[in-house]
Amino acid sequence: MxxxxxxxxxxxxxxxxxxxxxxxxxxxxxxxxxxxxxxxxxxxxxxxxxxxxxxxxxxxxxxxxxxxxxxxxxxxxxxxxxxxxxxxxxxxxxxxxxxxxxxxxxxxxxxxxxxxxxGLTRDLVPERMLLSLEFLVGPRARGSFVPRGRLDGLRFVATDLDWAGGEGLLTVRGTGEALLLALTGRPVVLGELSGSGTAALHARLTA
Known part of the structure; x- marks a missing residue:
């Protein structure tokens, strides 16, 4: 891959x-x-x-x-x-x-x-996105790809993949690509996300 x-x-x-x-x-x-x-x-x-x-x-x-x-x-x-x-x-x-x-x-x-x-389109391979999403919400990405505290209290749900990850009562929904970029700190995708946890994530990515 x-x-x-x-x-x-x-x-x-x-x-x-x-x-x-x-x-x-x-x-x-x-x-x-x-x-x-x-x-x-x-x-x-x-x-x-x-x-x-x-x-x-x-x-x-x-x-x-x-x-x-x-x-x-x-x-x-x-x-x-x-x-x-x-x-x-x-x-x-x-x-x-x-x-x-x-x-x-x-x-x-x-x-x-x-x-x-x-303005270019580059399709990501679903199988590879799933591996990376699972990696990003796990402990090995913490402190490097994902700063500590960014995911606290949040659960992420992909709308185009059979995937959800993270632990929390607040939910962030979006495509696998948008979640991949949000988890790694790209604020440009915030408008593509929905759910009760988007405000908290927005604050953390734009602080």
Missing amino acids: IADERRRMAELIESLTPGQLYTPSLCEGWTVHEVAAHLCAPWIFGARRIVPAVLRHGFRVHRANAELVRDLAVDLTAEEIGLQLRANAEFVFNPPIVGPLGQLTDLQVHGQDICRPL
Whole structure:
């Protein structure tokens, strides 16, 4: 699944114009080009450089990545990123705690980080969304992909998938894609959600 997502990302990146590449992504502070370059970090930097950065930033993955990604984006053109993703599609990266599900989730979320600001449609594979949604409401994502406290008291229900997760009396409903982006802190999808827990989630994502 990870290998296929990397190949899909290569196709996407190779299809973009220079103007699209320098458009701000949904990943705050990063352009589309920087998000794309970040996906090559596992085999270029390796665990010896990535894991210490994550630890330095208290398992805040985005901050650790920001420390590493900008130089990488300068070094790699879009064409080179596409070649890197294809050549290393089968690369195994098993970071502590989050494991392979962290990689699968990263690829799916960053694909939408790129496509949504550009007005592009990128369908996610339901089976893969289910794995990532379950990962995001579980303990291994807490403190890295999902800050502590974001999910407290909330239960999430997908309207287009047979999935619900989280513990709480307040409910947040939306498509699997919208929940994936909301759980990882993208406020752009808040208007696509419904339920008694949306106000609480809105406050946490926009604080």
